[in-house]
Amino acid sequence: MDIFVQQVVSGLATGGIYASLALALVMIYQATDVVNFAQGELAMFATYICWSLINAGLPYWAAFLSTLGIAFVGGVVIERLVIRPVENAPILTIVMVTLGLLVICNSIAGWIWTYVQKPFPSPFPERPFKFDNIVFGAHDLGEIQVTLLVLLCIYLFFRFTPLGLAMRAAAHNPVSSRLVGIRVGCMLALGWGLAAVFGAVAGMMVAPVLTLEPNLMGGVQIYAFAAATLGGFTSPGGAVLGGFIVGVVENLVGTYVSFIGTELKFTVALAMIIVVLLVRPTGLFGTTVVKRV
Amino acid sequence: MSALLDVQALEAFYGRTKALHGVSFSMAEGGITTILGANGAGKTTTLRAISRMVKTTGRIRFEGQPLERRATEDVVQLGIAHAPEGRGTFVHLTVEENLRLGAWGRRERGGLKDDFDRVFGYFPVLRERRRQAAGTLSGGEQQMLAVARALMLRPRLLLLDEPSLGLAPLVVREIFRILKTINQTGVSILLVEQNAALALDLADHVFLLETGRVVMEGPSDVLRRDDAIRRAYLGY
Amino acid sequence: MSGRPLPRAVGLLALVLAACTLPFVLSNFRLFQFSQVYIYAIAILGLNLLTGYNGQFSLGHGAFYAIGAYASAIMMDRWNIGYGWTLPVAGVLCLIVGFLFGLPALRLEGLYLALATFSLALAVPQILKYFEHWTGGSQGIVLSKPNAPFGLPLNPDQWLYFVTLAVLVLLFWLGANLLRGRMGRAIVAIRDNHIAAEAMGINAALYKSLVFGVSAAYTGVAGALSASVIAYVAPDSFNVFLSVTLLIGSVIGGLASIAGAVFGALFIQFVPNWAQDISKAAPWAIFGVFLIGFMYLMPFGIAGGIRLLWTRATRSRVEPEGRSAVPTQAHTTT
Numbered sequence: 012m013d014i015f016v017q018q019v020v021s022g023l024a025t026g027g028i029y030a031s032l033a034l035a036l037v038m039i040y041q042a043t044d045v046v047n048f049a050q051g052e053l054a055m056f057a058t059y060i061c062w063s064l065i066n067a068g069l070p071y072w073a074a075f076l077s078t079l080g081i082a083f084v085g086g087v088v089i090e091r092l093v094i095r096p097v098e099n100a101p102i103l104t105i106v107m108v109t110l111g112l113l114v115i116c117n118s119i120a121g122w123i124w125t126y127v128q129k130p131f132p133s134p135f136p137e138r139p140f141k142f143d144n145i146v147f148g149a150h151d152l153g154e155i156q157v158t159l160l161v162l163l164c165i166y167l168f169f170r171f172t173p174l175g176l177a178m179r180a181a182a183h184n185p186v187s188s189r190l191v192g193i194r195v196g197c198m199l200a201l202g203w204g205l206a207a208v209f210g211a212v213a214g215m216m217v218a219p220v221l222t223l224e225p226n227l228m229g230g231v232q233i234y235a236f237a238a239a240t241l242g243g244f245t246s247p248g249g250a251v252l253g254g255f256i257v258g259v260v261e262n263l264v265g266t267y268v269s270f271i272g273t274e275l276k277f278t279v280a281l282a283m284i285i286v287v288l289l290v291r292p293t294g295l296f297g298t299t300v301v302k303r304v
Numbered sequence: 305m306s307a308l309l310d311v312q313a314l315e316a317f318y319g320r321t322k323a324l325h326g327v328s329f330s331m332a333e334g335g336i337t338t339i340l341g342a343n344g345a346g347k348t349t350t351l352r353a354i355s356r357m358v359k360t361t362g363r364i365r366f367e368g369q370p371l372e373r374r375a376t377e378d379v380v381q382l383g384i385a386h387a388p389e390g391r392g393t394f395v396h397l398t399v400e401e402n403l404r405l406g407a408w409g410r411r412e413r414g415g416l417k418d419d420f421d422r423v424f425g426y427f428p429v430l431r432e433r434r435r436q437a438a439g440t441l442s443g444g445e446q447q448m449l450a451v452a453r454a455l456m457l458r459p460r461l462l463l464l465d466e467p468s469l470g471l472a473p474l475v476v477r478e479i480f481r482i483l484k485t486i487n488q489t490g491v492s493i494l495l496v497e498q499n500a501a502l503a504l505d506l507a508d509h510v511f512l513l514e515t516g517r518v519v520m521e522g523p524s525d526v527l528r529r530d531d532a533i534r535r536a537y538l539g540y
Numbered sequence: 541m542s543g544r545p546l547p548r549a550v551g552l553l554a555l556v557l558a559a560c561t562l563p564f565v566l567s568n569f570r571l572f573q574f575s576q577v578y579i580y581a582i583a584i585l586g587l588n589l590l591t592g593y594n595g596q597f598s599l600g601h602g603a604f605y606a607i608g609a610y611a612s613a614i615m616m617d618r619w620n621i622g623y624g625w626t627l628p629v630a631g632v633l634c635l636i637v638g639f640l641f642g643l644p645a646l647r648l649e650g651l652y653l654a655l656a657t658f659s660l661a662l663a664v665p666q667i668l669k670y671f672e673h674w675t676g677g678s679q680g681i682v683l684s685k686p687n688a689p690f691g692l693p694l695n696p697d698q699w700l701y702f703v704t705l706a707v708l709v710l711l712f713w714l715g716a717n718l719l720r721g722r723m724g725r726a727i728v729a730i731r732d733n734h735i736a737a738e739a740m741g742i743n744a745a746l747y748k749s750l751v752f753g754v755s756a757a758y759t760g761v762a763g764a765l766s767a768s769v770i771a772y773v774a775p776d777s778f779n780v781f782l783s784v785t786l787l788i789g790s791v792i793g794g795l796a797s798i799a800g801a802v803f804g805a806l807f808i809q810f811v812p813n814w815a816q817d818i819s820k821a822a823p824w825a826i827f828g829v830f831l832i833g834f835m836y837l838m839p840f841g842i843a844g845g846i847r848l849l850w851t852r853a854t855r856s857r858v859e860p861e862g863r864s865a866v867p868t869q870a871h872t873t874t
Contacts, residue, residue: 040651093832101839103591103787104791104835104839107792107832108831108835111828111829111831111835112828112832114824114827118822118823177405187388189375189377190376190380190386191405191406191457192408193408193409233662244651278666281659288648292648
């Protein structure tokens with residue numbers, strides 16, 4: 012039982028990372044019908060920037076917050092400069108552009124920082140926490156707290172601020188949004204900025220565990236796809252919940268089912284995706300879009 | 305009296321298809337003008353042209369300002385509110401959020417509470433439903449919401465596209481009564497309607513569109529007595 | 541560019557004849573590259589049929605390529621079946637597998653189908669390694685290139701070049717006929733408005749599954765050819781990267797276009813090499829720039845770009861009609 016609780020908590024920690032990246036994917040998908048394949052790589056790039064700041068002498072949290080700011084600006088700039096020229100193009104064309112971004116990011120990160128794995132510090136203490144005979148890693152607990160804090164802030168932003176309301180409206184119904192005077196293009200850029208922030212959080216939280224290298228986020232992105240599929244690509248809340256569920260399931264399966272070795276690393280994610288798509292494609296909380304013929 | 309809205313030689317395009325072939329008209333301040341015509345005549349397109357939602361050539365002036373090079377969002381900021389065909393409500397957002405968004409384009413910040421009061425005064429049912437998702441409202445209530453949202457802008461010109469569409473006669477009558485009241489507070493209205501009888505009652509000026517061209521125009525009481533209009537559009 | 545069939549046919553014939561002269565001017569390595577281009581073109585045409593003409597997104601066509609390649613390799617290696625015979629067998633096998641996959645896929649639209657096929661693509665290398673007994677596991681299967689028959693004075697690379705060119709011409713001709721006919725119209729109708737298509741009596745479920753099958757067959761034959769041309773199959777060559785590459789080739793070339801498949805194949809074969817020539821340090825970054833640049837200049841692919849230039853040169857402005865998920869221009873069968 013102790014092991015079970017430990018693994019659940021551990022799973023929630025990785026789940027938080029999947030949730031953050033899944034939220035980023037879903038935010039952009041909701042607003043534009045495009046899956047941003049570069050989301051994970053952008054997160055990796057942001058994590059490297061944080062690493063560079065820490066190496067330059069900045070204390071961890073200062074570097075962390077600065078990176079969030081840089082990621083936000085980066086996301087906005089990428090949307091305005093790279094995506095905007097094709098914003099009215101067919102969806103697959105835009106997807107190609109995100110694929111282009113993916114390879115560019117990955118390649119440039121490798122060029123600047125090399126492919127050698129680098130250790131990335133964790134801001135949380137080394138000693139594990141002991142609670143009622145169960146041992147929890149401090150990083151796991153810290154990760155969960157950071158993720159929840161970020162999600163809370165975002166929820167409050169979207170629910171209670173005018174700008175958050177305008178962004179929701181622009182994602183939901185761009186035509187009507189223009190008719191009330193919302194600059195939909197700006198809202199889109201802000202959305203990309205926020206998505207980049209979530210990605211950066213995911214990257215910086217997972218880097219201490221996986222060690223920093225250009226392919227850091229590849230596997231995480233696949234799990235994020237599973238999370239968004241499970242929760243529903245049309246539901247940000249669902250994607251977050253999906254992330255936590257995927258994290259816990261992955262951990263429990265890894266612990267209790269013996270033949271899932273490292274070769275079948277993505278099996279859990281893939282199996283979840285296939286099962287959800289067969290049973291309920293729109294996910295737990297997604298809604299089907301009704302189209303008029 | 306200088307015109308509030310002045311349209312000259314307006315042509316509108318959907319892709320390569322021309323939907324308006326040189327429409328010209330003007331609206332006086334404080335008036336209610338209605339555009340009548342059959343399906344496909346170009347009525348909705350005319351409103352969309354003013355809101356800059358379609359490609360056009362020709363001149364559109366609002367309070368002397370040219371609109372041709374502006375984006376939809378800018379036109380809204382000038383004081384033109386457009387309640388589009390199909391209502392355009394944000395169905396997943398609450399009534400209150402919809403109304404709040406209506407005020408987004410406004411130049412003057414603040415005074416939101418007064419606007420809410422005013423709008424709930426016109427449409428009390430919206431106050432009851434303020435925390436409900438807009439998609440759960442009935443058709444009539446959604447139409448009221450669309451008009452109310454447009455009013456939150458404190459517009460000088462209200463563009464209304466087929467407010468009667470799909471609504472029960474009693475509800476429509478109520479909405480039109482309220483439109484008259486709104487007009488009396490100084491909001492000019494440009495109304496597109498298929499329900500000619502009601503539109504002619506409300507409006508003081510009419511023009512008739514047929515396949516993208518203005519074929520008749522004049523004061524509503526004159527046109528109401530015109531035989532051709534009566535037969536074609538009023539059914540008697 | 542439809543209509544005026546005779547000049548077109550002459551033009552195509554000229555192209556094919558020109559292609560036939562290449563083995564006598566190019567090195568073996570270049571011929572190998574061009575054979576690879578023809579193979580990719582066949583695979584991409586398969587993908588175009590499904591995604592461009594029928595609107596079903598596939599991020600997993602690498603799986604069919606792998607099935608074709610391995611089927612061919614196993615037949616040649618274990619049962620000594622001639623490489624020529626493995627082609628139709630691989631095609632039929634993939635036709636069936638594709639059709640069967642198309643059935644449950646009917647319930648999935650757009651993004652969801654893309655996710656399902658993406659997952660399939662991810663699983664392929666692992667599945668291939670799992671069935672070691674048949675596939676040779678991680679080490680794969682080593683094959684030998686066939687010699688030219690009847691003692692023709694051609695080395696294997698030259699001979700294989702002609703084989704792939706011949707299969708390309710045959711399959712493209714078949715594809716063009718398919719698209720011009722009833723099935724072609726049906727699948728395009730389903731793409732553009734599938735509810736309306738059904739209302740007009742088109743059995744959307746049947747056609748969608750059929751297209752999946754045919755599309756898989758094309759890509760499977762391409763895979764089978766690659767087994768001979770490369771003379772080696774191994775699981776890691778058939779990872780998700782292959783599926784993504786095929787999709788890139790498809791979109792770059794022009795989705796609802798037969799000629800587009802060739803343009804796309806040229807892109808995915810040669811641009812990575814140019815990228816490496818330009819920058820040894822970050823070649824994929826250069827590739828990414830090329831990819832994005834092409835999409836800016838030609839959002840409807842190279843074939844779309846050519847079509848646009850052509851109509852601009854011959855008459856007044858063309859405007860694409862609204863936005864669709866699939867980069868096509870209305871009613872095209874180029």
